[in-house]
Amino acid sequence: MNLRGRRFVQQFAASLVFLALLLGHVAGVYHLGILDKLDAALYDYKLNLGMIRAVDERVVIVDIDEKSLQEVGRWPWPRDKMARLTENLFQQYGVASVGYDIVFAEPDQSSGLPVLEHLAKGRLAGDAGFAGLLEQLRPGLDYDAKLGQAVAGWPSVLGYYFNFAQGAETTNPDGLPAPLLDCAGLHKVGIRPEVGQAYSANLPSLQAKAATAGFFNMEADFDGVARRMPLVIEHQGKCYGSLALLTTQQAMGAGTPTVRPAAGARPPALDLDGLVIPLDAEARAMVPYRPPGAFEYVSAARVLDGSAEAAKLEGRAVLIGSSAPGIMDLRVTPTAQVFPGVEIHANMISGILDGAVKWEPLSATRIQVLTVLLAGLAMAVLLPFAAPIWALLATLLVGAGLLAGDYYLWRAWNMHLAAASPLVTVLGLFVINMSYGFFVEARSKAQITRLFGQYVPPELVDEMAKDPERYSLRGESRVMTVLFSDIVGFTSISEKLEASQLADMLNAYLSHMTKLVQESRGTIDKYIGDAIMAFWGAPMSDERHARDAVLTAMAMQATLAELNPQLEAHGWPPVRIGVGVNTGRMSVGNMGSQFRMAYTVMADAVNLASRLEGLTRQYGSLVLIGEDTKAACPDLAFMTVDRVRVKGKQVPVTIYEPLGIASEVAKERLDEAAEFEAALADYLARRWDAAEAKLQVLNGRRPTKLYDVYLGRIAHFRAEPPPDDWDGAFTFTTK
Template sequence: MGLVLTTLFASHAIGLFHIRFITQLDNFIYDARLRATMPNTVDDRIVILDVDENSLKMPELGRWPWSRDKMAQIMDVLFDKYQIKSLGFDVIWAEPDTSSGLGILKRLAKEDLKGSPEFGQAVERLAPKLDFDKIFANSLRDRPIVLGYYFNSNKDATEIGALPDPIFFKDDLANREKYFSLRKGFGANLENLSFEAPMAGHFNPTVDTDGVIRRVPMLAEYKGDYYESLSLSMYRLIIGLNSPEDKGSVGKMPQRIPGAKLLPLGNNEPKGTGPILPIEGIQVGSTIIPVDKGTNLLVPFRGNRDRGNRDSFAYISLGDVFAGKVPVEKLKGKIAFVGTTAPGLADLRATPVSGLYPGVEIHANLLAGMLDSKTIPFKSEPPFSTFLELVGLLVIGIVLAVLMAYLPALPAAILFVVSLAAAVATNVMWWQQGYALPLAPFLLLIGLIYFSNVAYGYFVESKNKRQLADLFGQYVPPELVDKMAENPLQYSMAARKHTLTVLFSDVVGFTSISEKLTPSELTEFINEYLSEMSFVIRKKGGTLDKYIGDAIMAFWGAPIDDEDHATNGVLAALGMHEKLQELKKAYKEKNWPDINVGIGLSTGPMTVGDMGSVIRKAYTVMGDAVNLGSRLEGITRQYFVNILVSEETMQATKGILFRDIDMVRVKGKDNPITIYEPIAEIAKTNAEVQQKITTWNEMIKSYRLQNWSDAESKLHGLIATDSNNKLYQLYADRIAFFKTNPPPTDWDGVTKFETK
């Protein structure tokens, strides 16, 4: 199975077929790691001029898109008043501006009013003031401005506007291994705007299959030529590589737009000859921008907007800029992008850091990354990542497939954890070196190989369990089989002596209860009672020995060793009493008789093992301590309490509050024992309850010392708080009797029981 999985994952790595879940998980891991490692800092070099809701509502600007004369005014304000460093547009101006009415006037001059030369002359005089597109174009001239545009991949796409010159021609990438999306059309700016603006860049992102933008292509191919992105164009503009004098080259390959070249460099082969080399990066000046074979660059997001961090870049309302409300120092010398956060303009994108992320901020992050690239390198997806992924998957898959098949469960689990840790550590090491390599395929392959082996082992183990159940099911309760199957050699049915805790419970007056119920009601009654009590016992790790009518026998400490067998046994008894209160309410609603239960527990050496006849055997316990537990259950009625435990049980427990009940000599025992009633876990009792128990135990000491007056005084104080307590009344009667009929001088304070 491991080798089959390895083959599948290797095929996915080299692209023979696509396993969508692997890609989805890898995207999830990349996104989580990106969010965890983002600096969450503000870049004060870049500002975003936001066409926000406030700007769209300003009457002086009108409806969007604003008239080009208003845009020209904004250009003048930005560069003359605010003295920004450069400006990039995440919007396009593809259609002529007709808001001035110049076109209508010209048509009237040529048609309806062509007989009025005065009208025609007036139109000619007004034309320079009403040609808003030309006014806007003039405002772009000789200013560091980069226009934006987009390519369209739809089959019915058209060409709108005028593209800028490409950065590379078809032959420039003849010797490069490249993978570009097919573009069928574009939406660009008006020709006069494109002519006047010094540069332009596309703002097409790469959208992954889950609809999330993680990378942007630095180059887009259209009809064999290659066009740069908005962020790359902005960067070249900022560092001054946008003039014809700045020539660059790749071997003997001339550059249409200077200042950029592809890496790695070839050996100066003529175009179309020599080896086909992968594209590893784009060099702009002294900066190397690492890209993949589609020239995609991972976006170095700075902060997480979904967690309230909106300030990776300062957002300034473009309407406020137009109105002059923004202090000059907020914009002076800044790199600016014009974009929008208005939902109605539909430029909100899904990214790893937010489901509604302004598209303009993607370009701002890319530009910030380019400016910081010498100190904070980009994360890249290098061309050798496929090779590393393939080799890694083959090595890990084959090694694990072989080892997992032979290793026991614990070493296999350790190998699984170590393999996961090694895969993560290796991936983190590459990440720290600037490479974003796949991690999900390795984690999935390791996990699937391990869990497939676990599943196979479980199948084999289940088979062994069935065999074990067939072999031992007649001897031990079914719930023990699973435990024993984990290590069959550790357990034996042979009798052994061990210190355990045994519990006996019995329904008080069950005979009279059964007489008041129909057979079907009695069946339902006893089944529900035994089930609920058994659940409590099993929850505390007890071994259900047997049911004897309405009686239950259980023990702790075998066959599974339990250091806290006494504590767990007493907690089970308390839990049974608590569950009984719920049953009493349910039985009352059914008009069934009330139910009370006595429980006795004893701790001590017992013989445990497979005992019985040749006809039937059972895994059970025997011994004096077992008999004592049964006796204690029987005398709970004498003291009007629900639970009694031996002194050995009390001493072996932890964290439980007990009340000293009496010293007794049960039938069949010569030596007296002290018996106790467990009240509750100490941590769950308040100071008032603890004080009552302390007073009671002091009363018992006075009673045994025959200090009747002190014992009576303390007891009367307790009776005052609970006059209906029958145990209190029992001792009140005893003290009153002994005060008038003093016990013999050899009286040891022991109560003797002659019956079981």
């Protein structure tokens, strides 16, 4: 078998092992937590991408908010307040139903009635007057009875909850409502609701008056996110309905829901007067969330005082809950990390009314197994023969197809399929096959490290090693930017220090400057004593090479302000540097002799950058750049310094000093640059008096060597005017 055949067999075998691992998870033999997390993330993404974003006016939340607590009093409120709230909702505002995300498990003692009854049985026993007075007061002080009267005869749904822990105690054993369904009907179609061991119900006297009651239990997935809600819970062989389901039923005036058996791929469901609610095997439904705030919140205080807007409440299904800190039931949902529990019930009601509850097909496992096998085997056969770019394209297309198909089923059919395993199959096989190629070609990538490791930082070497064929030491022509920097007066500095001190000082200085170059993706060409030569645009392409070089030059000057105190702390003199930057077409590559080679750049543009560095001393400027560099940096601000002929050149060039990113430069600095430009225009037009006046103003405000240079030239030209063909350029005869 040839090398290519052996490579295919090895890659195909690795692919089969990976497929077998995934199929074990899909078939339920074991669970891979990372795939479960990815499935949950994809579910949340689909839900957020496709959810209805309009406000649903059919469901309203009457909110016991902070304002209500301030006006009415601390929670829990006396039951007479809850009675008046209920009466107003039904009688004044004409709501369709009211569901309470609250349980009234304890008798109300806020009226003082229990104290009076205790007195009637104790010290005042036999006092006929007191007993008669108590009977007169009782109707007004029995707040529980008031609430019972308020809910009686209306489509009211009290709230309660089940406890699933073994040995849990029941509160109000006689407070459960009538069962919603015959559990046998659910069992017959394969649904086994979760079994509640105990419950905390409402006072029996209240429950007897209300139309019904629904549990407000919610469940969280393995990651703590509430994606599903139980619609039916079983207790002692009887099946009870949720708050959301029964509030919807009461609002519709619907009859008892019926159980629909599975039909084709569709799971069993509840039928609420034609509205189909798909259930999973534990009688849970996927909550069809809308965005946070998709339901109208009406303050309970406004309902109590009758000032709420009637149009927002009339004919609506109402849930009473709280958003006040300390009493609000907070949950984590796919749409928010902090989400009011009452709004989850509202979303469930909305989804039932829309017929938009998602469902998972009964054959979901078989569909996943088939998808993983077909996609996996196809990729395992094709990828070993595909070039990396085609392999990537095929992987992206297949992966995108899987996601698009999954999303189509979600939107068009309300069907949910776990897409993580098929997606990981495609991506994983791509990684396996490309990784094999990576190790086979590791030697060529290591060569890149050997070739360029001494010029560029490790992170860029790693990036280059991903595609070594793009990089070579062979000479080529590119438009690039080069930087030269040099310490001013280095000779005098070196004479004051011992050799070891000079070496330590240079190492500290060069380390800081080199770090700045490398952080901006520059390449260190060489160190020439105290001088640094660096360039941008090779070996890695950099579309912003000019901008990166200019900002690095300015950063070098700024860094000296922090470095010099450290140098002085060691007894070393502070450092000043000049920096020249220029852009142009250059030859870059490995150049030298058969004895020694170096990766470097050569061109007139390089020489000009070196000259510019030297000119910084003439003008007192920190950084000077050429015309092409300025043209390549439209978002930076510059000040024109001069028009010069450097040594060895006859064509004059305009040189500039960078001020920084235009939007960040202080207005005073920009104004100063503009004033100097105006003075320079007068100078070039030979208007010596006007130029001198402007320069003296500038120099008086902020004296600089640059202004002194021009004032000196003006004095010279007054004595010896320039020739008629003078172009304004100053000729330098030294480097």
